[in-house]
Amino acid sequence: xxxxxxxxxxxxxxxxxxxxxxxxxxxxxxxxxxxxxxxxxxxxxxxxxxxxxxxxxxxxxxxxxxxxxxxxxxxxxxxxxxxxxxxxxxxxxxxxxxxxxxxxxxxxxxxxxxxxxxxxxxxxxxxxxxxxxxxxxxxxxxxxxxxxxxxxxxxxxxxxxxxxxxxxxxxxxxxxxxxxxxxxxxxxxxxxxxxxxxxxxxxxxxxxxxxxxxxxxxxxxxxxxxxxxxxxxxxxxxxxxxxxxxxxxxxxxxxxxxx
Amino acid sequence: xxxxxxxxxxxxxxxxxxxxxxxxxxxxxxxxxxxxxxxxxxxxxxxxxxxxxxxxxxxxxxxxxxxxxxxxxxxxxxxxxxxxxxxxxxxxxxxxxxxxxxxxxxxxxxxxxxxxxxxxxxxxxxxxxxxxxxxxxxxxxxxxxxxxxxxxxxxxxxxxxxxxxxxxxxxxxxxxxxxxxxxxxxxxxxxxxxxxxxxxxxxxxxxxxxxxxxxxxxxxxxxxxxxxxxxxxxxxxxxxxxxxxxxxxxxxxxxxxxxxxxxxxxxxxxxxxxxxxxxxxxxxxxxxxxxxxxxxxxxxxxxxxxxxxxxxxxxxxxxxxxxxxxxxxxxxxxxxxxxxxxxxxxxxxxxxxxxxxxxxxxxxxxxxx
Numbered sequence: 255x256x257x258x259x260x261x262x263x264x265x266x267x268x269x270x271x272x273x274x275x276x277x278x279x280x281x282x283x284x285x286x287x288x289x290x291x292x293x294x295x296x297x298x299x300x301x302x303x304x305x306x307x308x309x310x311x312x313x314x315x316x317x318x319x320x321x322x323x324x325x326x327x328x329x330x331x332x333x334x335x336x337x338x339x340x341x342x343x344x345x346x347x348x349x350x351x352x353x354x355x356x357x358x359x360x361x362x363x364x365x366x367x368x369x370x371x372x373x374x375x376x377x378x379x380x381x382x383x384x385x386x387x388x389x390x391x392x393x394x395x396x397x398x399x400x401x402x403x404x405x406x407x408x409x410x411x412x413x414x415x416x417x418x419x420x421x422x423x424x425x426x427x428x429x430x431x432x433x434x435x436x437x438x439x440x441x442x443x444x445x446x447x448x449x450x451x452x453x454x455x456x457x458x459x460x461x462x463x464x465x466x467x468x469x470x471x472x473x474x475x476x477x478x479x480x481x482x483x484x485x486x487x488x489x490x491x492x493x494x495x496x497x498x499x500x501x502x503x504x505x506x507x508x509x510x511x512x513x
Numbered sequence: 514x515x516x517x518x519x520x521x522x523x524x525x526x527x528x529x530x531x532x533x534x535x536x537x538x539x540x541x542x543x544x545x546x547x548x549x550x551x552x553x554x555x556x557x558x559x560x561x562x563x564x565x566x567x568x569x570x571x572x573x574x575x576x577x578x579x580x581x582x583x584x585x586x587x588x589x590x591x592x593x594x595x596x597x598x599x600x601x602x603x604x605x606x607x608x609x610x611x612x613x614x615x616x617x618x619x620x621x622x623x624x625x626x627x628x629x630x631x632x633x634x635x636x637x638x639x640x641x642x643x644x645x646x647x648x649x650x651x652x653x654x655x656x657x658x659x660x661x662x663x664x665x666x667x668x669x670x671x672x673x674x675x676x677x678x679x680x681x682x683x684x685x686x687x688x689x690x691x692x693x694x695x696x697x698x699x700x701x702x703x704x705x706x707x708x709x710x711x712x713x714x715x716x717x718x719x720x721x722x723x724x725x726x727x728x729x730x731x732x733x734x735x736x737x738x739x740x741x742x743x744x745x746x747x748x749x750x751x752x753x754x755x756x757x758x759x760x761x762x763x764x765x766x767x768x769x770x771x772x773x774x775x776x777x778x779x780x781x782x783x784x785x786x787x788x789x790x791x792x793x794x795x796x797x798x799x800x801x802x803x804x805x806x807x808x809x810x811x812x813x814x815x816x817x818x819x820x821x822x823x824x825x826x827x828x829x830x831x832x833x834x835x836x837x838x839x840x841x842x843x844x845x846x847x848x849x850x851x852x853x854x855x856x857x858x859x860x861x862x863x864x865x866x867x868x869x870x871x872x873x874x875x876x877x878x879x880x881x882x
Contacts, residue, residue: 409602415566416599418586420613420660430612434603 333398405439
């Protein structure tokens with residue numbers, strides 16, 4: 255094999271460093287004794303403070319989890335049924351429906367945020383955790399829809415007809431054939447939705463109300479008063495959590511595929 | 514004999530396009546019936562109407578005398594073997610076959626008995642635990658058929674199920690299917706564009722073209738007595754000669770080819786609507802160097818263009834003197850004609866009673882023809 259050129263090696267190392275150096279610094283400083291930017295010694299005090307003395311942070315975290323799980327669940331249900339309908343039934347608006355569903359993915363978040371805000375105040379809905387939930391459902395929907403549709407389109411439509419031909423009613427066809435084959439798409443759609451919802455800042459910022467602070471909003475407001483090392487500690491915990499979640503998801507999907 | 518399937522004057526329109534045009538057929542219980550036609554002739558549309566996936570624009574479809582017009586596909590006593598088989602990929606073999614029985618709400622022990630019995634019948638005992646992608650093409654075929662047969666349908670519909678198989682396996686499956694049908698006794702309605710599949714397996718064949726049935730008959734009838742120029746060309750192989758039909762002074766008919774040569778023909782013809790005819794003679798009716806000088810024989814000298822060796826199906830490609838068309842002549846592998854080489858001159862002849870003539874109808878089986 256030809257030896258890799260030193261240029262490509264340099265680019266490779268440079269990229270890796272560029273990507274992970276900030277994370278490394280963050281991890282390092284979460285163990286810093288001092289509050290300021292200089293290293294004074296190893297300490298776990300920020301972790302202690304994070305877990306014992308940050309009620310606001312944990313309230314925000316709780317809000318985030320509630321919104322993420324509930325909006326992902328609702329978006330998954332609507333998105334899946336929408337994908338099944340577009341795949342199964344031939345109706346005139348089918349083409350347009352697909353395009354319209356793509357729209358929230360292409361539009362800048364800020365436009366969605368503003369339009370949702372205008373919409374909520376227009377219909378007189380008070381901004382609260384509920385409006386955040388509605389907003390998250392609306393931007394999560396297209397992702398679930400697309401992932402499930404992509405999965406369904408891998409299969410020939412005739413298996414739906416085969417199910418009908420073998421005596422299944424429409425409901426039985428949905429439950430026994432369509433949902434099982436779309437399950438990998440549904441699961442990855444749900445997990446994508448959870449992730450997107452957890453990390454969303456811009457849209458949430460527009461539609462949130464008093465007492466409905468989510469974790470990204472809390473972190474942002476906390477940083478305005480200087481970077482607290484507690485945030486560093488929280489970030490490290492979240493990185494670990496994400497790695498664990500990704501790892502278990504991958505294994506879960508592998509397990510499903512092998513079954 | 515009871516009639517299993519009866520299709521009466523069924524028509525299907527898609528907008529202005531008439532896919533199936535006033536088609537009628539009836540199939541007796543336990544028969545193997547084929548619908549043979551080129552792609553786009555409407556045969557799949559007809560099959561889908563019988564299965565209940567399309568609603569007919571006119572006419573009725575009856576199964577054992579019951580009108581099926583308002584019956585949903587899942588309530589009809591017919592099952593369809595799809596062209597791509599449409600096995601459920603997330604279920605194993607056993608679950609695929611049990612699917613229909615479960616929808617009927619049958620009890621597990623009864624289901625197990627039926628599924629295992631059928632797996633044995635299609636020659637795959639103990640394959641229940643296998644997943645679909647562990648099966649070969651031929652095995653999937655059998656599972657797709659088993660999945661339908663386990664429901665004991667009044668009619669089993671098959672939509673070109675052998676299309677995806679390679680040539681050798683297809684030959685094998687033809688025989689297998691025929692044997693299986695004889696064994697289970699279920700009525701089969703089989704759709705194909707392959708005339709050999711239809712001829713080998715069927716008790717009766719309907720030849721379909723442009724939405725209509727050209728002829729319904731046994732394979733032998735279609736082969737020996739085609740009812741139309743389309744059937745003559747589509748069923749079996751045939752040489753087509755464009756000729757002009759003439760009546761001689763004694764009231765007999767003869768066909769004149771472009772080069773002025775006259776061919777003896779059998780039968781009487783209607784010349785009132787024009788005298789342009791097509792004369793069909795099969796390769797196997799053409800005799801190389803005929804010895805007997807029979808009165809009814811059309812004999813002509815010809816040059817051998819090529820030898821198309823294909824074992825028992827070998828043929829000669831010849832151009833009779835003064836002909837624009839090439840003729841395909843059967844070349845029996847009896848050592849008698851082994852001396853013939855490309856470029857040789859031979860005489861070829863055919864018995865007038867073995868050719869058929871139809872008024873010229875310009876149609877194409879395939880676009881590139």
